[in-house]
Amino acid sequence: MLYSLNKREKLSNKQDIQTLFSKGKAFFVAPIQLLVLATDKKELNNIKVGFAAPKKKYPKAVQRNRIKRLCKEAYRLQKDELQALFNPKQSWHIMVIYSGKELLPLNELQKALYKAFKKASHV
RNA sequence: ACUGCAAGCUAGACUAUCGUCCCGAUAACUAUCGGGAAGGAAAGUCCGGACAGCAUAGAGCAACGCGGCAGAUAAUUCCUGCUCCUGAGUAAUUGGGAAGCUAGUGCCACAGAAAAUAACCGCCACGCUUCGGCGAGGUAAGGGUGAAAAUGUGCGGUAAGAGCGCACGAAUGAAUAUGGCAACAUAUUGAUUGGGUAAACCUCGCGUGCUGCAAUACCAAAUAAGUAAACGCUUGAGGGCUGCUCGCCCAAGUUUAUGGGUAGGUAGCAAGAUCCUAACAGCGAUGUUAGGGCUAGAUAAAUGAUAGUCCUCGACAGAAUCCGGCUUAUCGGCUUGCAGUAUUU
């Protein structure tokens, strides 16, 4: 339970993603770009996350899968600390987009993700 | 042993911890247990099918594809084997293609007399002559151009020449015999010889109805109302109807713009032209029989991370309806057969 990341904690509605991309606020820290949107929907988990990699920078499916897996792992291992940064009264939709030129190893990716979340939570 | 050619196989292994998706059971709303979880190309979408929807009285045209023979298959233009032509290679082997220019039309730049009913310079006899040639013919041996110039060489023949005749060849299609299921090959006979190009238009033969799982079916919601314009109401607008035409059927409203609105779920969807092993038939593609297995099924989309050990230190790369082929990418490793070179026996 502590380190889990299953279907309920991921963005799974097509319309939610559309509104997130059109109305969400964007933050850029190092290789990671975040899209954050506060919603009024009442759900069990207060944070829903999605992961993405741009097709223009990574044309091969293997590369995109690799990026998304590493990002998921980095989020999963420090989920409690990241979730504590956001207001638990609202529910949040967050999209994590990796737009760096080269792949980072996992421990550096964790630090970068934490920095990005911290910046987004301040605003 | 080295270099190469062809065919095929493989695509790091194991342990521990945390985590993802699906199925089943127990719980009952998020847990536990058990089972399963990417490829040889999953890729490109170049072909062929399955499956689904729509269409289909019938006829013609158009469009597209293919074109040696036989086999194999659910099916094909792919595949397998063979025949012929041609390019590469010392060879094993391998790339390309194969109906019809004697149905018609077009094109063949530059050069050259002429690029297709051949005659510029030549050669030849005849007539005239002011002896320089001129006229009306015959001829295609010689000349140079070009990618290509009217079957090559020799002898005979002739005014000069010419397949005009002969000998030896070349090419084409025909008949007969032999071999082969056939394409075709070999031999003999007699015949003919006026270019190339159909991956030029085209002709002949054969094949193809169209669209594609974002197909399609069901549930829920919606496609509304209003306004404006055009055409029409049996003298037929429009639709069925698809590339077009004929033809057939239905027909009183139809089309466009504006306006405002939907896009969620379930099935399709994983037991099949199925996979593995063995035997048999066949040169092979492939087929038959026996035994065993159930082996991904998501919908923002699942296989990862960390630590350790070993080795040859790990390439290209990620399923989205499913199969058969082709093509392309690929670090290496292994097996079999064959060719060439060198050495030894």
Add this chain to the structure above:
RNA sequence: GCCGCGUUCGUCUAACGGUUAGGACACUAGGUUUUCAUCCUAGCAAUAGGGGUUCGAUUCCCCUACGUGGUA
């Protein structure tokens, strides 16, 4: 996923199967000018890659690579 279209100098483009692949802008050199700009002259520079048909391919055919559009 399925179905189409395209690729020519650094950029935008032209071409009947037949020249040394043409033009404009840009770049380089020279000239004109006291100098710069304008103008004039010359130069540089391309058929996406591979194979085939043909006497000869930018053009015709096949394969590959890349780009791009449609389809809810």
